[in-house]
Amino acid sequence: MTMKAWRLDRLGGDLRLENVPMPEVRPGSILVRVEASTLMSYIKPYVEGRLPPYHAPSSGFTPAGNCVGTIEAAGKDVWQLAPGQRVLVSSLFRSSENVADPAQILIGVTSFGPDSEKVQADWPDGTLAEYVLLPASSVVPADGFEDMEATQLAAVSRFVIPYGGLVRGRLAAGETLIVNGATGAYGSAAVFVARAMGAGRVVAAGRNADKLDILVRRAGRAVLPVVLSGDVQKTRPRCAKPQAAAQTSASTWLAVRPSRALRSRLSIRFGVVAGLFSWGA
Amino acid sequence: MGSMTVDLPVSYMQLMINSLEIIGNFMYPASAVTRVRAGSINRKHAIGR
Numbered sequence: 001m002t003m004k005a006w007r008l009d010r011l012g013g014d015l016r017l018e019n020v021p022m023p024e025v026r027p028g029s030i031l032v033r034v035e036a037s038t039l040m041s042y043i044k045p046y047v048e049g050r051l052p053p054y055h056a057p058s059s060g061f062t063p064a065g066n067c068v069g070t071i072e073a074a075g076k077d078v079w080q081l082a083p084g085q086r087v088l089v090s091s092l093f094r095s096s097e098n099v100a101d102p103a104q105i106l107i108g109v110t111s112f113g114p115d116s117e118k119v120q121a122d123w124p125d126g127t128l129a130e131y132v133l134l135p136a137s138s139v140v141p142a143d144g145f146e147d148m149e150a151t152q153l154a155a156v157s158r159f160v161i162p163y164g165g166l167v168r169g170r171l172a173a174g175e176t177l178i179v180n181g182a183t184g185a186y187g188s189a190a191v192f193v194a195r196a197m198g199a200g201r202v203v204a205a206g207r208n209a210d211k212l213d214i215l216v217r218r219a220g221r222a223v224l225p226v227v228l229s230g231d232v233q234k235t236r237p238r239c240a241k242p243q244a245a246a247q248t249s250a251s252t253w254l255a256v257r258p259s260r261a262l263r264s265r266l267s268i269r270f271g272v273v274a275g276l277f278s279w280g281a
Numbered sequence: 282m283g284s285m286t287v288d289l290p291v292s293y294m295q296l297m298i299n300s301l302e303i304i305g306n307f308m309y310p311a312s313a314v315t316r317v318r319a320g321s322i323n324r325k326h327a328i329g330r
Contacts, residue, residue: 042284053284092308140314156314163316164309165282181283254282 005129009060012049023125023133027076030136032069032089035150037127038157039064040109041185054110055117057124065091065108066157067127068142068150078136086146087139088156089127095119096137107138162190165254166197173198179254182225183211190254191219282306 001022008015025031045051047063056063067089074081081087094104095115103115108126111117123135145153171177177194181187182204188211194202204215205226212225282305291303 051284053286088314090314094311137311160309160313161282164313165306167310167313168306169304186283 003130005062005125006064007060008047008056008063010049011046011051011054011056015047015063020129022131025073025075025133028078028136029075029133030071030078030081030139031073032067032087032127032132032134032139033072034067034069034127034130034132036069036154037064037067038154046109055112055120056110057120059124061108062125062127062129062132063108064126064128065089065106066154067132068154068156069127069132071139072131074136081136081139081141086142088142088153089132089134089139090157090160091126091138093119093123093135093138107134108132158185158189159193161186162254163193163197166190166194169254171197171199174200176201176203177254178203178205180205182206182215183208187254188215191215191223194254195219195222 002019003022004017005020006015007018007020023031040046042051043064046054069087069089071081071083071085071087073083091106091109092104093107095102101115103112103119105111105116105120105123107123108128111120123133125132142153166177171194177190177199179187179190179194179202182191182202183206187204187206191202191204199222201222201224202219203224203226204212205228206212207228207230209225209227212227216223216225295301296303
């Protein structure tokens with residue numbers, strides 16, 4: 001049995017659609033038929049090998065992590081997942097070994113050091129393929145989302161990452177959140193997630209004014225756009241009453257895509273925004 | 282959160298006087314995807330309704 005899969009021989013190497021053997025189900029694993037794979041927003045520079053922190057498997061592999069699919073087969077030692085179930089696949093996989101520092105990888109994306117490389121060697125392949133073999137703990141049943149198309153549901157992976165940060169940062173209903181990098185793939189998702197979690201106001205800071213306008217149209221008037229020009233003196237909120245922003249006291253500051261300019265902005269925000277608690281990058 | 286490849290210098294005095302908290306965070310807990318289904322977030326509010 002063979003299947004089609006995108007294969008990358010190394011970061012910066014050749015990306016080719018090839019016929020490869022179908023993965024064999026092993027204990028603790030599930031085989032998922034991929035319906036829609038979520039391309040990372042940074043997949044182009046990633047594939048081209050232009051992102052130094054990323055570490056791919058040493059031999060060829062199938063890139064990309066998150067996807068929506070249906071379980072084709074479940075291995076031994078898998079108890080509550082079964083063939084036919086629709087699932088969300090999360091690229092984030094943490095070792096279940098009860099050790100001080102469990103290794104983690106992003107399946108199909110990267111590992112993080114020596115222990116993590118061992119995990120990656122056992123689970124090298126991602127989701128740009130007809131089928132993907134995964135550790136059972138990396139999928140979540142998609143119950144309750146039957147009405148959503150796979151391509152729409154695949155966007156969950158964009159939202160769950162800022163959600164993880166906002167939960168960690170203890171965002172509470174009614175609070176004000178500042179999102180730095182709000183026009184990016186994860187920053188824009190953070191704006192919507194924060195509203196869904198009950199944020200009273202979201203200050204959306206980004207360099208692209210057109211995209212900020214789209215954010216406000218979609219996410220509502222609770223979103224206060226701030227165009228970052230690189231010049232602090234010229235950076236003003238894009239709203240009818242600029243003083244409203246100056247008086248805003250934010251409880252949480254989410255920096256999802258900080259740039260080099262962040263350092264200067266951060267020091268100024270420290271001075272301007274009282275009660276700020278920032279979580280940085 | 283996010284991939285930044287430069288250091289992030291902070292003003293210690295501002296941090297201390299304002300009781301600021303800085304959190305580094307990678308990804309999300311395993312329960313995060315399930316929590317959406319459990320109703321922890323309101324999907325209608327997310328689109329400005």
